[in-house]
Amino acid sequence: MTAAPMLAPVRPAQSRRTGPLGSLYAGNSRAVIGRGLLATRSTSWLIVLSGFFEPIFYLLSLGIGLGAIVGAVTTSTGQSVPYAAYIAPALLAVSAMNGAIFDSTWNVFFKMQYAKLYEGMLATSLGPLDVALGEIFLALLRGGVYAAGFLIVMQVLGLNLAWTAILALPAVLLIAFGFASLGMAITSYLKSFQQMDWITFVMLPMFLFSATFYPLSVYPQAIRVVIEILPLWHGVELVRGLTTGALSLPMLGHVLYFVVMIVVGLTFTTRRLRALFLN
Amino acid sequence: MPSSVITASRLTKKYKEFAAVDGISFEVAPGESFGLLGPNGAGKSTTMRMVGAVSTRTSGELSILGLDPNEHGPEVRSQLGVVPQQDNLDMELRVRDNLIVYGRYFGMSRALCGEKADALLEFAQLSDRAKSKVDDLSGGMKRRLTIARSLMNDPRILLLDEPTTGLDPQARHILWDRLFRLKEQGTTLVLTTHYMDEAEQLCDRLVVVDKGAIMAEGSPAALIRQYSTREVVEVRFGSDRNADVAHEIDGIGDRVEVLPDRILVYTDDGDAVLAEISRRGLEPITSLVRRSSLEDVFLRLTGRSLIE
Known part of the structure; x- marks a missing residue:
């Protein structure tokens, strides 16, 4: 005979939040984060590591190899820096983007469509904003870990030209936050794996053309405008300013760009999760 | 409370x-x-x-x-x-x-x-x-x-x-x-x-x-009391014959329900119904007397089975 499961009339702490967030947020994202950390035990560390090494391979092949031929490059602020030091911050921004996007798109898509994870979560006292914030934080964490590792590699290779390089870490977290929230928002609207390919379709050219490997000045004005609208360029410029020490006022604009991206992403994600699971 | x-x-x-x-x-x-x-x-x-x-x-x-x-x-x-x-x-x-x-x-x-x-x-x-x-x-x-x-x-x-x-x-x-x-x-x-x-x-x-x-x-x-009888007799004559035989069964029990695969006769005395069916010279392939269930209630209320 088994014991009765009711141990004591315990009532869990209840959210009595009111106002517009009352039905959206229970202030318990940490439960979602805790779940994610526990679940990483079952993920393949090979995949995680590959995301870390990808930008390092680029840095070694292009920065060191190609850099020997290219020599020095002039940044958007007019500073002349070695080629490897020019592309390294860009690759740092890219690694943050990749980590955040991988977690917030493929992983989220799977959890939403197949594992029915969010359906289960939203049947509890969690609100959609708890889920969105928790999942985005996890994506951000992965982006942050990649970035910290890459920054160390840069330091070892002597590619951090100023003390402000340390600020690249929070900057990269901001960038990752932006990509993760927008990525999750977009993913929540997608219905099939085919549509997921669109994300790759946008990310690859963005990676190649966002002043990653050469200054934006090589482009005609029209293309330049397109690049400047897309998010990665803002990330690249922000991080490059910090690691090369060429601080400028437009960097505040880049920060603002990501703040807006975060707000827009979170708004749409929350709204969409609510529509999908709490309609 | x-x-x-x-x-x-x-x-x-x-x-x-x-x-x-x-x-x-x-x-x-x-x-x-x-x-x-x-x-x-x-x-x-x-x-x-x-x-x-x-x-x-x-x-x-x-x-x-x-x-x-x-x-x-x-x-x-x-x-x-x-x-x-x-x-x-x-x-x-x-x-x-x-x-x-x-x-x-x-x-x-x-x-x-x-x-x-x-x-x-x-x-x-x-x-x-x-x-x-x-x-x-x-x-x-x-x-x-x-x-x-x-x-x-x-x-x-x-x-x-x-x-x-x-x-x-x-x-x-x-x-x-x-x-x-x-x-x-x-x-x-x-x-x-x-x-x-x-x-x-x-x-x-x-x-x-x-x-x-x-x-x-x-x-x-x-629900069973209200919408069904105490017992149900299920008889099968084969898919093609059920509908024909249904006429001859008419009048036996309280109510007769003809389904594609079987005929249900609602009654308070199942054995009596079975006896009457064989007295009329009908020989079902299989027959079964059972108690009424909610399935019968559902059938009565909607005219179809629950699991289709």
């Missing part, structure tokens, strides 16, 4: 023009075991989702534990246990972690979660599988784990959407036993099913739902 834990009045859910739930009203008393019985697509799951505060109603009134789920979603959900139709266990977590993490979603402390998880694993007869992967569990075990999970927050109401669909008979009986224990402890159960035996086993009171509306309401026994 309110007199009812769930009050629905003219509850309606429309998807565009289609009314999945069309103005149903019911009440559930504390400690009661209440069933929604109906075929697939009758609106049972939609009703459950509204009661579970994960779907907002189009119109009508709904009160769960005195709260409007549209306004107080998280608070209502914190007092409910939900067993969805399809298991949505966390496949990336092991069995015990599934329970602990779920408790954390309700804001419970780690210590409390661990304590509850162990007690519930025992209740669900899964203690020896605590460290297993969810994928390695059988269908019945997954279902029991889902039920254990739904009890993590000590719910005042347990919502079960087709709890035993797809399980083999043995697994169903184990599950029924567990649910019956919960009922004995005073947990309010609300369940949907399209299995008659399940409804008869577990429900104090039920509503028969079809096309989003309530067709009848009462205890299983009362």
Whole structure:
């Protein structure tokens, strides 16, 4: 005979939040984060590591190899820096983007469509904003870990030209936050794996053309405008300013760009999760 | 203590023009075991989702534990246990972690979660599988784990959407036993099913739902008394002959129902009906006298079987 499961009339702490967030947020994202950390035990560390090494391979092949031929490059602020030091911050921004996007798109898509994870979560006292914030934080964490590792590699290779390089870490977290929230928002609207390919379709050219490997000045004005609208360029410029020490006022604009991206992403994600699971 | 834990009045859910739930009203008393019985697509799951505060109603009134789920979603959900139709266990977590993490979603402390998880694993007869992967569990075990999970927050109401669909008979009986224990402890159960035996086993009171509306309401026994006879005679003459023979059977018993595969004769005395059938020189391939069930009630009310 088994014991009765009711141990004591315990009532869990209840959210009595009111106002517009009352039905959206229970202030318990940490439960979602805790779940994610526990679940990483079952993920393949090979995949995680590959995301870390990808930008390092680029840095070694292009920065060191190609850099020997290219020599020095002039940044958007007019500073002349070695080629490897020019592309390294860009690759740092890219690694943050990749980590955040991988977690917030493929992983989220799977959890939403197949594992029915969010359906289960939203049947509890969690609100959609708890889920969105928790999942985005996890994506951000992965982006942050990649970035910290890459920054160390840069330091070892002597590619951090100023003390402000340390600020690249929070900057990269901001960038990752932006990509993760927008990525999750977009993913929540997608219905099939085919549509997921669109994300790759946008990310690859963005990676190649966002002043990653050469200054934006090589482009005609029209293309330049397109690049400047897309998010990665803002990330690249922000991080490059910090690691090369060429601080400028437009960097505040880049920060603002990501703040807006975060707000827009979170708004749409929350709204969409609510529509999908709490309609 | 309110007199009812769930009050629905003219509850309606429309998807565009289609009314999945069309103005149903019911009440559930504390400690009661209440069933929604109906075929697939009758609106049972939609009703459950509204009661579970994960779907907002189009119109009508709904009160769960005195709260409007549209306004107080998280608070209502914190007092409910939900067993969805399809298991949505966390496949990336092991069995015990599934329970602990779920408790954390309700804001419970780690210590409390661990304590509850162990007690519930025992209740669900899964203690020896605590460290297993969810994928390695059988269908019945997954279902029991889902039920254990739904009890993590000590719910005042347990919502079960087709709890035993797809399980083999043995697994169903184990599950029924567990649910019956919960009922004995005073947990309010609300369940949907399209299995008659399940409804008869577990429900104090039920509503028969079809096309989003309530067709009848009462205890299983009362429904059978009201809509059926004490016994039913099932005779089969072969698919092509049933309809022809039906004329000759006419007049025997209280009522005759001709189905494609068999003829049902409703009566209070099954043996007498069988005797009369053979006196008329009809020789069924198979014959069976059984007690009336909720299936007969449903057939009477809607003119078709529950599982199509």
